[in-house]
Amino acid sequence: MQYPALGPDNHPLQAARADGFYQESQLPASLLGDFQSAAAETEFEISTNTRRNYMASFAIFQSYCEHHGISALPADPRAVISFIGQQKDVMQESGCQLSKATLITRLAAIRFFHLQAGYRPPTDHPMLLRIMRGISRNQYRQQALYDQQPIMYAELEQLLRAVDSQSSSLLALRDKALLTLGFQGGFRRSELASLQFNYLSFLSDKLRIRLAFSKSNQTGVKEWKDLPYDEPFAAAPFIKAWIDAAQIDRGHLFRSVSRCGQYLRHYQQKSIGSGGRNSGFLNGDDVYRTVRKYCKIAGLGETWFGAHSLRSGCVTQLHENDKDTLYIMGRTGHTDPRSLRHYLKPK
Incomplete structure (x- = not known):
């Protein structure tokens, strides 16, 4: 039986870069159960809430890419930069722009799914790092000042x-x-x-x-x-x-x-x-x-x-x-x- 390869085209549980790793051309079927048992542990790699937030954020990025006819996975760093340019100006019902924390979550989701698929994350591009530093220091963004009050x-x-x-x-x-x-x-x-x-x-x-x-x-x-x-x-x-x-x-x-x-x-x-x-x-x-x-x-x-x-x-x-x-x-x-x-x- 042909054993599953560790490459970006496989199931997410088995996604990992094979580059540089020795691989036998064929492994016995008796190992498959053990392999899948170990791979299933990646379910706990991040918390359930984090996974849910990442999926919601990446879905927004995918929709943006589909609208412009470009690839979301893998994504060109320029596509991610353009996405952040659009997201930072999104106005919520409260009349405020998305917070820096929300934008960081968007980028973290893009990075996570690229790593899962075995691709180099486009979020590591130096230009994106400069942009996020600029957003952090931008005093003119209209962000919500609301914070929950303490119950004493x-x-x-x-x-x-x-x-x-x-x-x-x-x-x-x-x-x-x-x-x-x-x-x-x-x-x-x-x-x-x-x-x-x-x-x-x-x-x-x-x-x-x-x-x-x-x-x-x-x-x-x-x-x-x-x-x-x-x-x-x-x-x-x-x-x-x-x-x-x-x-x-x-x-x-x-x-x-x-x-x-x-x-x-x-x-x-x-x-x-x-x-x-x-x-x-x-x-x-x-x-x-x-x-x-x-x-x-x-x-x-x-x-x-x-x-x-x-x-x-x-x-x-x-x-x-x-x-x-x-x-x-x-x-x-x-x-x-x-x-x-x-x-x-x-x-």
Whole structure:
């Protein structure tokens, strides 16, 4: 049996440059299963959200190239430069131009799919690097100045009162646990959604939560958060109440509740290679919608608050509680103190 070559014309899972590598003309079929098993691990090369964002960005680039009758993969660096020229002037409904971060994501997507197909990325062209430096320093671009505001003690108290206004006691228990944990632990919404029951340890004076993976920890380095019981709005009692009511003893911590609010939806977590689909637990978008829902009910307004507000509120509240930078970094998982500046928003 002819063994699959490692070249740009093959399936993306097998795409890699063969140049310079020794290749036998034929390999036994008995190796094919092992090859495909190893190649399947590239599914985890980047996160699901990143892959989704890259696919959306590359689709925009493909549409641009099709409109002008040029190749998107592989792409001429001049085509990418022209694309950025068009994208930087796109006006959104808000009346603002696309941010530099969005443009960088567009370029990252183009680079990613070229590498996957075995081509040299056109985004490495020196002219593109100069253009992006210029965009960074261009003071005349009309970019949005909006940033999500922090949820602190006062806002969190309003949100918890808004949760109590819900008719479903089961839903109220889950959402109180979600909001207080997101705030006290400074979690990202993706981290909240992926938390598992066996990651929790209720110690004598604190709740310890292990993070298997996070945005800043993609390789599974040991990481955890210690959340004291004696802090205002400590999450531990709310989490215990939710676990008891939902009778959770395994799997994801934050489960989906039925529309009537009386029971949990069917829970299923697919295993690698099983071909099933996940169901019965929250994802990052669900966390975002939950925060915005209660912000609206509480009268805080949906425009200024989101899931990011919980993490920002954690940083800002700890700062106002006179905690030092290292303490706050230990809570949020930041590895660079400069990153805290984006989250710290004193009123």
